[in-house]
Amino acid sequence: MTTLTRPNTIKNVAIESMLPAVGGFPPSDRELFLAGYGELCRIDLSGKSALEICGGHGKLATALAEQYPQATVIGLDLYEVSTPEIKQKANQLPGLSFTAGDAFDLSRYADESFDLVFGQAALHHLSHDLDGLCKQVLRVLKPGGRLVFIFEPMGHNYLVAAIRAMRMAKYELVDESNLYISQLERMKFCGFSSCEIQMFNFLGYPMKAFSDRFGWLCKLVQRVDAYLFSSFPKIVRYGANANIVFTK
Numbered sequence: 001m002t003t004l005t006r007p008n009t010i011k012n013v014a015i016e017s018m019l020p021a022v023g024g025f026p027p028s029d030r031e032l033f034l035a036g037y038g039e040l041c042r043i044d045l046s047g048k049s050a051l052e053i054c055g056g057h058g059k060l061a062t063a064l065a066e067q068y069p070q071a072t073v074i075g076l077d078l079y080e081v082s083t084p085e086i087k088q089k090a091n092q093l094p095g096l097s098f099t100a101g102d103a104f105d106l107s108r109y110a111d112e113s114f115d116l117v118f119g120q121a122a123l124h125h126l127s128h129d130l131d132g133l134c135k136q137v138l139r140v141l142k143p144g145g146r147l148v149f150i151f152e153p154m155g156h157n158y159l160v161a162a163i164r165a166m167r168m169a170k171y172e173l174v175d176e177s178n179l180y181i182s183q184l185e186r187m188k189f190c191g192f193s194s195c196e197i198q199m200f201n202f203l204g205y206p207m208k209a210f211s212d213r214f215g216w217l218c219k220l221v222q223r224v225d226a227y228l229f230s231s232f233p234k235i236v237r238y239g240a241n242a243n244i245v246f247t248k
């Protein structure tokens with residue numbers, strides 16, 4: 001089953017404390033990140049294992065390890081983590097580690113070794129071989145384990161498609177492509193039992209440009225978006241950004 005949703009705002013102090021892991025992304029996407037981090041924390045990860053792919057500087061893996069000091073959390077990216085602050089956290093949190101490697105080659109991990117695999121701003125960097133990615137992830141995920149992607153651009157939104165096409169033409173987005181619901185449905189059929197696509201940002205997408213200066217306006221537009229998505233379900237597919245939750 002593939003479902004399109006627009007989750008309600010999460011009010012949870014522990015999850016809000018993870019928000020610095022958003023890094024440089026616009027404050028107007030706060031609700032999307034809260035929903036995404038809520039998905040990472042949906043089950044108690046104490047004593048369990050999680051793998052972040054395309055983890056970049058490691059902020060999100062660190063935030064998750066701080067939530068669950070008894071969990072094993074591995075951050076994987078093509079490049080080594082170099083930030084001193086994150087390296088220090090990895091020394092303090094025994095379950096947290098980072099490694100350089102390719103998300104398309106998880107052969108170093110045993111079958112069914114993770115309860116959670118996740119990525120932030122990741123899947124649209126891997127979309128040239130989604131079948132290959134699914135094969136790798138499905139092998140290392142435990143039965144019932146989840147694959148969660150946070151903050152992915154969706155090409156059904158014409159404004160996203162136009163802006164990103166311009167940036168691609170200028171070679172600003174060299175290894176990226178927008179995602180489409182049909183691709184996510186195909187991923188689901190690789191062997192996941194369900195796929196939830198949480199859509200955000202309809203009118204809110206252009207607000208990103210103003211979110212530093214007009215925070216109040218962004219919040220208002222986010223509320224309008226939530227109303228539009230709940231009142232007119234047909235427009236949910238035109239959300240600009242998505243969190244995607246696959247369950248094995």
Ligand SMILES: C[S@@+](CC[C@H](N)C(=O)[O-])C[C@H]1O[C@@H](n2cnc3c(N)ncnc32)[C@H](O)[C@@H]1O
Pocket residue numbers: 022023053054055056057076077078079101102103104119120121122125126
């Ligand atoms: C937009 S950044 C996101 C970084 C981080 N997740 C964040 O939210 O700040 C995309 C990251 O994907 C990594 N990446 C791209 N292709 C990859 C691959 N095949 N395997 C592992 N990491 C990859 C890049 O090195 C980069 O750090």
